[in-house]
Amino acid sequence: MDLDKVDDRKLVKAFQRGHVAAFDEWVMRHQDRVYRLARGWLRDETLARDATQEAFMRSVEGLSHFRFSAEPFTWLYRTLRNVCHELNRTRPQASYEEQPDFAHNPERLAAKASEASRLRELVDQLPERQREVVYLRVFEELSIKTTAAAMDCRPGTVKALLNQAKKRLEEQWT
Amino acid sequence: MSAEQSQRLNNELSDVATQWRSETAPPPLQARLVAEFRGNVSVSRLARPAMSLALAATVMSTIAVTVLMLPNNTTESGGVPQLPSISTQTLRGPSTAKIRAPRAPGSLRLPVAPQTPKPGSGTAPRPDDKDNLENEDVV
Numbered sequence: 001m002d003l004d005k006v007d008d009r010k011l012v013k014a015f016q017r018g019h020v021a022a023f024d025e026w027v028m029r030h031q032d033r034v035y036r037l038a039r040g041w042l043r044d045e046t047l048a049r050d051a052t053q054e055a056f057m058r059s060v061e062g063l064s065h066f067r068f069s070a071e072p073f074t075w076l077y078r079t080l081r082n083v084c085h086e087l088n089r090t091r092p093q094a095s096y097e098e099q100p101d102f103a104h105n106p107e108r109l110a111a112k113a114s115e116a117s118r119l120r121e122l123v124d125q126l127p128e129r130q131r132e133v134v135y136l137r138v139f140e141e142l143s144i145k146t147t148a149a150a151m152d153c154r155p156g157t158v159k160a161l162l163n164q165a166k167k168r169l170e171e172q173w174t
Numbered sequence: 175m176s177a178e179q180s181q182r183l184n185n186e187l188s189d190v191a192t193q194w195r196s197e198t199a200p201p202p203l204q205a206r207l208v209a210e211f212r213g214n215v216s217v218s219r220l221a222r223p224a225m226s227l228a229l230a231a232t233v234m235s236t237i238a239v240t241v242l243m244l245p246n247n248t249t250e251s252g253g254v255p256q257l258p259s260i261s262t263q264t265l266r267g268p269s270t271a272k273i274r275a276p277r278a279p280g281s282l283r284l285p286v287a288p289q290t291p292k293p294g295s296g297t298a299p300r301p302d303d304k305d306n307l308e309n310e311d312v313v
Contacts, residue, residue: 031199032198035199036194036197039197049199049200116189116193119183119187119190138187138191139190139191139195140195141191141195169183169187170179174179
């Protein structure tokens with residue numbers, strides 16, 4: 001079986017049948033996206049690594065009993081969100097606010113003044129649901145349907161949240 | 175906000191999204207994940223045979239110790255020691271069944287010394303312990 005060409009459902013089924021290489025492909029396929037989203041939620045590279053690892057490790061257990069009532073990636077994303085929430089709850093709030101993603105990174109610090117970086121900061125300051133929709137729909141370019149499934153809401157809610165987010169960004173960006 | 179400004183925001187958002195998507199997970203992360211996963215798989219898959227081996231080793235060592243400790247494994251005439259017969263139940267798994275050596279006809283049986291507790295130390299032996307020993311002696 002050519003694992004890199006099969007969709008997520010077939011990949012997970014292969015994994016459930018004991019195809020160990022299917023897990024390698026599962027990680028390869030989603031690790032970048034999961035890591036980026038974790039960084040977005042946690043704004044800390046080390047914690048984002050931990051969260052990514054934890055999400056995938058939970059997926060070992062979770063996917064072995066997965067019943068395909070949702071898309072595997074949707075399930076993985078929700079697992080990641082739970083992990084990020086747990087990490088955000090346990091770490092000191094001060095460190096969360098004082099550690100922007102680009103702290104101690106001279107290149108990023110220099111680029112901070114650019115428009116793109118300023119906009120990114122504004123996105124990070126959006127209310128949680130609006131921020132989430134920007135991450136998934138705009139940054140990760142997921143379809144509205146997948147975004148809605150990942151956020152456990154209707155497609156109409158995704159569109160509404162996106163409009164609200166853009167309106168807010170427009171107000172703050174000018 | 176004018177349509178032009180709105181378009182500018184969209185373009186800028188697009189740039190931010192491109193920059194976002196260019197970020198990748200650090201290489202060690204993937205290697206670490208796969209290694210941990212493989213570690214888990216190998217542990218879980220090997221767990222069953224490893225436990226069986228451990229169990230077998232325990233049973234065998236128990237048998238060996240029992241054979242060494244048995245007093246009646248030689249004949250009176252000093253002949254070839256007789257190996258105790260091992261019931262199949264003992265080999266199947268952990269069991270409380272005792273392994274006993276078959277006694278040669280006319281061989282002596284060592285008397286069982288009554289257990290008398292030292293004054294102030296521990297509790298007295300239960301009467302049913304003695305009963306059990308006596309019952310075992312009945313062949």
